[in-house]
Amino acid sequence: MSQIALPLEQKPSPDQGGYLVTAANAEVHRHLQNWQDWVHHTLILTGPEASGKTTMAAAFEAESGGLSLDDAADHKDTEIFHLWNRANSEQKPLLILAAKPVSEWGITLPDLKSRLAASLHVEIGAxxxxxxxxxxxxxxxxxxxxxxxxxxxxxxxxxxxxxxxxxxxxxxxxx
CATH class of the missing domain: 1.10.8 (Helicase, Ruva Protein; domain 3)
Incomplete structure (x- = not known):
């Protein structure tokens, strides 16, 4: 008798062991571990689909008590800006995730553009x-x-x- 794997879509979660660290994401991991050193207490993390951004964000939130925003490119400028202000007022680090670089988000709000440009940007490698x-x-x-x-x-x-x-x-x- 052989085992049949049901085609259930499952994604790893932090409670299933977190994320893997190799040379492909070692720099990202280092920055996530040292969130106290982030410029403006914000890190913008970009990387390809399924590269572990959401899992990394969950681990970051659990460890730092910080805030995160997934798929930032899909959010309105005002949503990102309000979350930025909330993180600063609560003195919490902010992790912003996206598949594409900030320059491709279509940000039009000048204050948000300047804040994002001044933030630390890290990309997950292949x-x-x-x-x-x-x-x-x-x-x-x-x-x-x-x-x-x-x-x-x-x-x-x-x-x-x-x-x-x-x-x-x-x-x-x-x-």
């Missing part, structure tokens, strides 16, 4: 080999599955090397 291996292992473990090293090598030689592709392949894999 996944390296260690990140791809670790993510496959993590996604499979979440689904109660394992993957052999041979299967990993087979997939890695034939896949587009992106965070989103690792997630997609892991979700589609069945035994």
């Amino acid at each position: 996944p390296d080999q260690a990140m791809i291996d670790g993510l496959f292992q993590k996604y499979f473990a979440i689904r109660g599955l394992t993957i052999s090293q041979d299967a990993l090598r087979y997939l890695e030689k034939r896949m587009v090397r992106s965070y989103a592709m690792v997630l997609e392949l892991a979700q589609k894999w069945t035994r």
